[in-house]
Amino acid sequence: MTNYDKIFNSSEISQEPLSPEEAVAAIAVVTAIADSSVEEADPEILASILWEFEIFEEYSEDELTEIVDRLIGIAEDEGLGALFNAASKALSEDLVLDGFAAGIIVLIDEEELVIPKQKQPYIKKLQQALELEDEEAHEIIQEVIAAFQEAEDFEDDDTLGVEDYSEGVYESPLGNFTVPIPVDPQQGGKVQSQEGVVGFSDDFGTLLRIDYYAIPPEQLEELESIELEEYFHSILVDKYVPQAILANVPNAEVKYTEYLQDTLGGAYFVLVDMPKGSTISQQENNGTSNRLDAYRGLLGFINAEFLYIVSSQRSFFKDEPPGSLEEEVEEIKERILEFVDTIEFT
Incomplete structure (x- = not known):
């Protein structure tokens, strides 16, 4: 078995019901754990990353952290393959690209704005599992990189004002x-x-x-x-x-x-x-x-x-x-x- 066969070639599937949005979060969780361990997954960090997605804009950060914590628990109890298969089953057609983006955003090197070389085999496997064409996958990767670049430019631009809500x-x-x-x-x-x-x-x-x-x-x-x-x-x-x-x-x-x-x-x-x-x-x-x-x-x-x-x-x-x-x-x-x-x- 290759390093990721336990995820993408698994026949196990969790019986825990997932919503389409939770399926996107589950892909982020699987990606975060794929080359590490369940113990190293931080629900708060993953929730803060996912909160940038438009589909989660109506969730509070605490709610999203709670969802991620539950998904990590499924991964720990049933395995990454079972969680990924449940996510793949629950993922609606219009959120497939969001699911792929969730994997990208977890792995991106924020300083170099690239996917680290050692992570590229995983991304390729994820792309294939989600049945995305190379052109679609490349476009999503570029969009994620552009979003990081935009955020970095914002932080570095002293001419941009910071919104102040202190007066309510x-x-x-x-x-x-x-x-x-x-x-x-x-x-x-x-x-x-x-x-x-x-x-x-x-x-x-x-x-x-x-x-x-x-x-x-x-x-x-x-x-x-x-x-x-x-x-x-x-x-x-x-x-x-x-x-x-x-x-x-x-x-x-x-x-x-x-x-x-x-x-x-x-x-x-x-x-x-x-x-x-x-x-x-x-x-x-x-x-x-x-x-x-x-x-x-x-x-x-x-x-x-x-x-x-x-x-x-x-x-x-x-x-x-x-x-x-x-x-x-x-x-x-x-x-x-x-x-x-x-x-x-x-």
Whole structure:
């Protein structure tokens, strides 16, 4: 057997169920242990690496560390082959490239920005196991290297300002809005931001998110000739929900839509049912941790040539069934509107 046959030629498969996102994390865990030992795997370090992935942006660092710790436990109890096969089975088609990138990012030499020569055979085996073409694999490797290079350039550029949230206010990089930060660091409050989106979350299940897009001039002209309700439906239901929610929670379903003609100059509300799609988990009696069911409310509106999609999450613990759909719609809609009232548009 070659050094990696125990991983990629194993017939064992863990019976522990993995979500597609956990499958990506599992590949990172397998990669980290492949040339070392389970004892050397650090859950916190691996979680901090994975937290940079967009698919994990709605997890808290503690939740991600908990997931990684569980995956390391599976590797220790059942072997790397069993964990990799479970990950391969759970990995959705749209996350295969993320899985490969998770392996790359664990092995990259951050100083030289290359994959060390002794690690290249593993990467080739991983590529083959995930059935990626050479061109696809090369592109992912280059993207990971470019991301490291960009981060390094940022750290070395003294002209770049560092965002300061000490006064409790977030300002969009484009300068189109400011908003008081609605989460408390003492309760695990976090601000995750990049151009086009900012999310506020904490350890108690709070999730408030603002996605924003500058509307191109030609699209603004088109808006004059089409109904806003039709426009918002095409953006939120036909594009945003499939790309931002269904891609990560395949069983999610739009349960309610409403056009609010007299709100914010015309707004569109969507409620999405997300089974096992909450950003927080509940500990079971057997020690495992399962993500909670959740509703996600989305409110789309236009302000000063920007399209905004503001969202909020409502999680349900097992002993807390949801109310009627009408009650949940009104509660989540009100929470979003209260949050929007705190935003100062410029």
